[in-house]
Amino acid sequence: MSHPNAIRLSELTNRIRTAMQQAFAGRSYWVKADITSHSYYPDKNIHYFDLVEKDERSGIVARVAANAWGNGSRQIKAFELITGQPFRNNIHVLVEVTVSYHQVHGLQVTVQDVDISFTIGQLEKQKQQTLARLLAENADAIRLAEGRYITRNQELPLPPVIQRIAVVTSGNSAGYQDFHHTLVNNGFGYTFQLDTYFTVVQGEANAELVQQRMVDVFQSGRAYDVVVIIRGGGAQTDFLLFDSYQLGRVVARFPIPVITGIGHQKNETVADMMAHTAVKTPTKAAELIIAHNRSYEDALLQYRQRILVRAQQTLAAGNRQMYLLQQDIIHQSRNILEVGREQLLHMRHGIGRGAEKLLRQPQQQLRFMQAALLTRPLSVLQREQEKLRQQQQFFRMLAPERMLRRGFALVYKDGQLVKDAEDISAGNTITIQLQDTAIQAVVQSKSNTDERGTDI
16 A cells, blocks of 8 residues: 655654754753763763653653763863762753754754753752751751851760760771771870771762661760761762751761761761761861860870979978978077076076175174174173074074985076076976985976975
8 A cells, every 4th residue: 555645754854853943943941950871972072861850759751862062061071170060860950952853863952051050059959948947847956046057966075085986987988098097097196996887978868878877876885985977078969968857867966976077178068067076078087086185185284284383383382481490490499598598697696696695694693793792791792692502503404404404405497596486397307406316307297385384
């Protein structure tokens, strides 16, 4: 059966090409789509890929083959340099395209430009939505103060010395190797206990895996000083895992201080904002821990120096006080000895004058009696002679040697005769002179007695 109106395929494709040119020639369109089936030929500097539109319910709702070469390829390179994101599958982009139809390759769009800010903006928008949700649903653990997020984890105190460390990272991460090398080979000889919790640390879909490893750290029962989350560098979209709600929530609420060293130089992830301390790279995380421990050691050394200085000052002050006390004792002793010497001299002179006075009185009486005997009658002379004999006998009785023979004693203190008991005190050394013996004694106590009962 023949069809008189049948045409060749090439004629049909030519008509389609002509229609397409008339409809799309000289026009370009900005299209939002995802990248799939990407391949790049560096020798030709050409990208081939599909632009697709996805629906959460029905999956892909539109697909068209695309390519980029010339200016389009240069714009893709600029996109990769600025965002740090490779132009690859599963990224959402806004691209300017022209539409064409090839009789062999069919319908194609050619990328002329890439809106870099769109991709960055989409990521930032998603990040801000995550932060807003974290604030709304975790008011007890997260708050915003003066543009800064304050979390329960940030308010935990770091221990004075960090030694027991849980590390959440990828098993083949170069970042972990850098962290481990820097920490173990520190120049201060610090030692650390590192427990690794390996997991996948890239890809937004793997946030739940990292969250589970954090749960494993908590349930381990080990008293870790800090938890360190690290990974090496990568494209911006590689860090979407750390912008996820579930990881941000677990970091903000984690009961052990969390240090992040995710390996990005430009942006701050949600996990960074929620963590106790965020640094740019795994190496910086290790350096932070070493510096923290060094700060504590420096403080101890300063305290030790202060103690040594204070001890030296106290010892010097004590030596000065002892020297002053010694000089004061010597001075006071000299004064006491000088006063005692003067008192002894005074007492010696007083005893001499008293003895002379006692001798002068009998002599004077004798002269008086002699004069009376010369002028009075014999009876009077005899009477006076009798009185004289009585007085002589009395004086003989009062002579020291007679008194000593009768059992009395003379008491000397410091070589001087004691005439008043007030001159003797407890603790004094005295000399008791008996008839034929001198006794050295130390006064234990002194008490007053009634002399009326003394039997002489």
